[in-house]
Amino acid sequence: MTNVNTTISGSLPKPVWLAEGEKIWAPWKLSGNELLEAKADALRLAVLEQEMAGISIIGDGEQTRQHFVTTFIEGLSGVDFNNKKTVRIRDRYDADVPIIFEKVYRKKSVFYEDAKLLRSLTTKPIKFTLPGPMTMIDTLYDNFYGSREKLAFEFASILNAEAKELSEAGVDIIQFDEPAFNVFFDDVKNWGVSALEKACEGLTNKTAVHICYGYGIEANIKWKETLGDEWRQYENIFPQLAKSSIQQVSLECINSKVPMELISLLENKEVMVGVIDVANNEIETPEEILKVLNTASKFINKSKITACTNCGLVPLKRSIARRKLEALVQGTLLFSKS
Numbered sequence: 001m002t003n004v005n006t007t008i009s010g011s012l013p014k015p016v017w018l019a020e021g022e023k024i025w026a027p028w029k030l031s032g033n034e035l036l037e038a039k040a041d042a043l044r045l046a047v048l049e050q051e052m053a054g055i056s057i058i059g060d061g062e063q064t065r066q067h068f069v070t071t072f073i074e075g076l077s078g079v080d081f082n083n084k085k086t087v088r089i090r091d092r093y094d095a096d097v098p099i100i101f102e103k104v105y106r107k108k109s110v111f112y113e114d115a116k117l118l119r120s121l122t123t124k125p126i127k128f129t130l131p132g133p134m135t136m137i138d139t140l141y142d143n144f145y146g147s148r149e150k151l152a153f154e155f156a157s158i159l160n161a162e163a164k165e166l167s168e169a170g171v172d173i174i175q176f177d178e179p180a181f182n183v184f185f186d187d188v189k190n191w192g193v194s195a196l197e198k199a200c201e202g203l204t205n206k207t208a209v210h211i212c213y214g215y216g217i218e219a220n221i222k223w224k225e226t227l228g229d230e231w232r233q234y235e236n237i238f239p240q241l242a243k244s245s246i247q248q249v250s251l252e253c254i255n256s257k258v259p260m261e262l263i264s265l266l267e268n269k270e271v272m273v274g275v276i277d278v279a280n281n282e283i284e285t286p287e288e289i290l291k292v293l294n295t296a297s298k299f300i301n302k303s304k305i306t307a308c309t310n311c312g313l314v315p316l317k318r319s320i321a322r323r324k325l326e327a328l329v330q331g332t333l334l335f336s337k338s
């Protein structure tokens, strides 16, 4: 029996006393010290729910973040959050985003305390997610650098310093979320992977990148409908990643039209295989999950597979997310035993 690990890609739904449910970018319901305490409590619950489901690599469920990109950016200076500008995100949907008006820098660690808390709550390996440099610049309006590449490398240095502190806090895997990699292929080739490697420079813990087709929100579902019968986006980026220093790649599989043979482009990497759909409320059966993992194992050694969710679960109902976590563990157990 090969014990195959399970993990979540990043976010879990938040309790309704913290933020409105079934919504991304949901505003906080509390403020000041009450908010700090409520966020920490939500993080504790997120760990408990993963432990109860039997997940083997534990995350913070991104309970302390309003959004996976903007919350990190809020921790930096040089960014104006009062005056927002509407930009098109990933060539897909408009959002009001902060403006960069001078050199950005990190005053202090954004997530160190959260990582310390997460570390104190479980003896299992822990994973912490950060936005990747390219996805960060895609969620901002730049009024200072005038170059996507320049700004991406600035963020890469900032992320590297943050990642080193998370590592000191006891984080085992640092995962950078780069959904923008699935859209801007020329940028990925020209500087995207190098910027990501810079963010990982000198890290002693494991490094990962998550590249998905987005949350199960309407704009993404519509975009997916335009991608045709076979989604071959990964084919543009996996060869570059295969040559990079990044150790793990997280991808979307179940119910997507990604041809699974593309996994073989990552043969020297560990792969987080998405076996939980985040865009519907149906609970995957263990057999469905087993089938996806079996197919994946035709293209990569079983020992290099971790079973994961396709993307973050934040827009789902908590009860649905809990059952999906249980399904993830049950299906992976069948695969481990097979």
Ligand SMILES: [Zn+2]
Pocket: 009, 179, 210, 211, 212, 213, 214, 215, 310, 311, 312
């Ligand atoms: Zn994702």
